[in-house]
Amino acid sequence: xSENTRKIIIPGEIIVKGEEFLPGDGTEKRGQEIVALRYGLxxxxxxxxxxxxxxxxxxxxRGNVVIGQVENINFNGWFLNIGAVDNGFLSLMEVPRYVNKxxxxxxxxxxxxxxxxxxxxNKRGIDLSIKSRGLGKIEEGLIIKVNPNKVPRIIGKEGSxxxxxxDETGCxxxxxxxxxxxxxxxxxxxxxxxxxxxxxxxxxxxxxGLTDExxxxxxxxxxxxxx
Amino acid sequence: MVFKREDxxxxxxxxKPINAKVGIIPNAxxxxxxxSGETIAIAAVYGPKEHHPRNQRNPRKGxxxxxxxxxxxxxxxxxxxxxxxxxxxxxxxxxxxxTPVVMLEKYPNMVIDVHIHMIQADAGTxxxxxxxxxxxxxxAGIPMKNLVSSVAAGKLDKTVVLxxxxxxxxxxxxxxxxxxxxxxxxxxxxxxxxxxxxxxxxQLKEAIEMAKKASKEIYEIQKKxxxxxxxx
Numbered sequence: 278x279s280e281n282t283r284k285i286i287i288p289g290e291i292i293v294k295g296e297e298f299l300p301g302d303g304t305e306k307r308g309q310e311i312v313a314l315r316y317g318l319x320x321x322x323x324x325x326x327x328x329x330x331x332x333x334x335x336x337x338x339r340g341n342v343v344i345g346q347v348e349n350i351n352f353n354g355w356f357l358n359i360g361a362v363d364n365g366f367l368s369l370m371e372v373p374r375y376v377n378k379x380x381x382x383x384x385x386x387x388x389x390x391x392x393x394x395x396x397x398x399n400k401r402g403i404d405l406s407i408k409s410r411g412l413g414k415i416e417e418g419l420i421i422k423v424n425p426n427k428v429p430r431i432i433g434k435e436g437s438x439x440x441x442x443x444d445e446t447g448c449x450x451x452x453x454x455x456x457x458x459x460x461x462x463x464x465x466x467x468x469x470x471x472x473x474x475x476x477x478x479x480x481x482x483x484x485x486g487l488t489d490e491x492x493x494x495x496x497x498x499x500x501x502x503x504x
Numbered sequence: 505m506v507f508k509r510e511d512x513x514x515x516x517x518x519x520k521p522i523n524a525k526v527g528i529i530p531n532a533x534x535x536x537x538x539x540s541g542e543t544i545a546i547a548a549v550y551g552p553k554e555h556h557p558r559n560q561r562n563p564r565k566g567x568x569x570x571x572x573x574x575x576x577x578x579x580x581x582x583x584x585x586x587x588x589x590x591x592x593x594x595x596x597x598x599x600x601x602x603t604p605v606v607m608l609e610k611y612p613n614m615v616i617d618v619h620i621h622m623i624q625a626d627a628g629t630x631x632x633x634x635x636x637x638x639x640x641x642x643x644a645g646i647p648m649k650n651l652v653s654s655v656a657a658g659k660l661d662k663t664v665v666l667x668x669x670x671x672x673x674x675x676x677x678x679x680x681x682x683x684x685x686x687x688x689x690x691x692x693x694x695x696x697x698x699x700x701x702x703x704x705x706x707q708l709k710e711a712i713e714m715a716k717k718a719s720k721e722i723y724e725i726q727k728k729x730x731x732x733x734x735x736x
Contacts, residue, residue: 285734287727288605288642289650289690303647314607314647316730331734333645334533334552362552362614426645483734 285331286319292326301327335425335455337361337403341395342412344420344453345405347387352378355385357393357405360425360455365403367393373408390415392451392459411451418449418461419468423479425456430482431475438478438488445495446471470498507663509672515665516714518655518721519543519628524635524729526643534644536729538636541669542626547636548619549644555615566611570598570618572633578625594630595620601634601654601687601696607647616646627670628656631685634696639726643733652695653722654687657711659703664711666718684708686715690723 286292291310300306303315304326313319317328330336337343337359345357345365357365369376376384385391391414396406407413423431432439432452443450448462448471458475462468477494484490509515519541529535532548539545555561572594576585598620606616618640620633631654638652658668661678668683675681682701688694694712703711 285731287651287730288648290727305649314649315645316642316734317645318734330645332534332643362554362611 283318283320283329285317286313286328287316288314292319292328293321297324299325301325303328303330331426332424333426334362335360337363337365337395337398338454339395339398341454342451343393343395343455344415344451344457344459345391345393345455347385347389347391350381350385350387352381355381355391357391359393359395359403359405359453360457361403363402365393365395365405367391367405367407371405371407385414390420390457390459392453415459418459419472421458421460421472421475423456423458423475425454427479427482428452428454428456430487431458431478433488438491441488441491441495442471442474442478446474450475473498507660507665509660509665511669513665515663516717518667518718519669522722522725524639524725526639526729526733532640532644534640534642534646536636536639536643538632538639538726540628540632540635540667542624543628543632544622544624545629545632545636546621546623547633547640549616549637549640549646550619551616551644552611552614552646553617555613561613563612564609566608566614566616568599568603568606568608568616568618570595570602570620570637572598572620572622572630574622574625574629578622594633597630597696597698598634598637601652602637602641604695605638605649605652605689606641607649610647616641616644625670627668627673628685630654631656631687634687635722635726639730642730650689650691651723651726652687652689653719653726654685654696655715655718655722656683656685657715658683659701659707659711664707664714666714684711684715686712686719688716688719690720692716692719 290313293311298311300311305312311326313328317330343359345359347355348358349356354368359365392412393405396404446467448460448467451459460468460471523539525537528537529548534549537546572591576582618637622629634654659682660675682703685698687696
C-alpha cells in the first residue's frame with residue numbers, strides 16, 4: 278500500500294519507462310515506454326498504469342447506476358437519454374407487473390426521469406434494467422447535474438462523502454454515474470441544502486482531504502443557519 | 505549581408521507574447537485559447553456525439569469535423585461574416601492536420617465537432633487555430649496518439665525566417681515572401697505542410713528544421729497550459 282503520486286498527463290506523454298509495467302485504460306505501450314493516450318491523472322498500482330479521465334463526455338460502463346430521461350416509447354420498451362452518445366433501451370420485460378401493449382405511457386411517459394442500471398453494452402446500443410433495489414421511476418424530488426468526471430469525488434472513498442451529506446441534510450440521495458443526482462428530502466429547504474453541498478464538493482473536487490473540508494463547510498453553514 | 509526583420513526579431517524567433525489557456529468555454533466538452541503575437545484563436549470541442557446527417561456516418565471510424573471561422577472584427581477592415589472559399593479550405597486543412605493523431609477508430613458512427621474562431625488575426629491564423637484545437641481535443645478527453653504543434657516558416661527575400669506576421673507576409677522586395685505553415689508532433693513527424701511562394705529544396709529543408717525546433721517550444725507551452733487547468 279504505497280501512496281501513489283498522481284500527476285496530470287497529456288496525450289503522447291511518457292508515464293513510466295520499463296519492461297515490467299503493463300498498459301491499462303488510456304495508455305499504450307511503445308517499446309519500453311508506457312505512453313498516455315488521453316488527458317487525465319496517471320495512476321500506477323501493481324505495475325498496472327492507467328489514466329483517470331478529468332474531462333470529457335460520460336463513458337457508459339456495465340453495472341453503472343445512472344439517471345435517464347424517457348425520450349421515446351415503442352411497442353416493447355422505453356428509450357432513455359442517459360447522457361451518453363447512445364440512447365439506453367429499457368425493455369418492457371423489466372417491469373415486474375403486467376402492462377397492456379397500449380399502456381406503456383401509464384408506467385412511464387416521455388419526460389419522466391428514471392433511475393436505471395446499465396445491464397449490457399453492445400453494438401446495437403445500451404440495455405438497461407430496473408430490476409433491483411433503489412431503481413425505478415422518480416416521482417418527486419430534485420435532480421441536479423454535475424460534471425460526470427466529478428462523480429467519484431462526490432461519492433467519496435467507499436461512499437464516505439455522500440454518506441456525510443445524507444446524514445447532515447437528512448435527504449435521500451442517488452448519484453448517477455452520468456452526473457445526474459437525485460435528491461429527495463422531507464422539505465424543499467433540506468433538498469436545496471443538499472444541492473448546495475454537492476455543488477460545493479463538485480467545485481472543490483481537486484482539493485486533497487476534501488472530506489475534512491466539507492465537514493468544516495457544514496459546521497460553518499450550520500452556525501449561520503440557526504440564527 | 506544579414507537580413508533585418510522590421511520588428512527586430514531574429515530569423516528563428518517566434519512572436520511574443522505566446523499565451524495558451526485551456527478550459528475557457530464552460531459549455532464545451534473541451535476548449536482552449538492560443539495567442540501568438542497579435543493572432544488569437546479560440547477552439548471548442550463538442551463530442552464524441554451522434555453523427556447527423558446519418559448518411560455521412562462511417563461505421564469503421566469516427567469523423568472529425570472542423571470549422572474555421574474568422575470573426576468580422578478580427579481584422580482592421582471588417583470581413584464579411586460567414587463561410588468563404590478561404591475558410592472552407594482552412595477548415596479542411598485543419599481536419600487533415602489533426603486526424604493522424606486523433607484515435608477516431610474508438611468512436612465508430614460518431615462525430616467530434618471542433619469549432620475554431622479567430623478573434624484577432626495577424627497572419628498565421630491556421631497555425632494558431634490548429635494549436636488551440638489540439639489542446640481543446642486533449643482537454644475534451646479524446647484519445648490521441650500525441651499532441652500537435654503548428655508554426656509557419658517562411659522566406660523573406662533570400663532569408664529563411666519563422667512565424668511571419670501580416671506585415672512580413674506582404675513583403676515584396678527582392679524575391680518577395682514565402683509562407684510555409686507546418687504542423688508536427690513533438691517527435692518531429694509532420695502531419696501537415698503547405699507552401700505558398702517560391703523556395704529551393706535546400707532552403708525548404710532549412711525551414712523545416714527551424715519549424716521543428718519552434719514546434720517543440722510551442723509544445724511545451726501547450727503542455728504547461730493543459731497541466732495548469734487540471735491543478736486548479
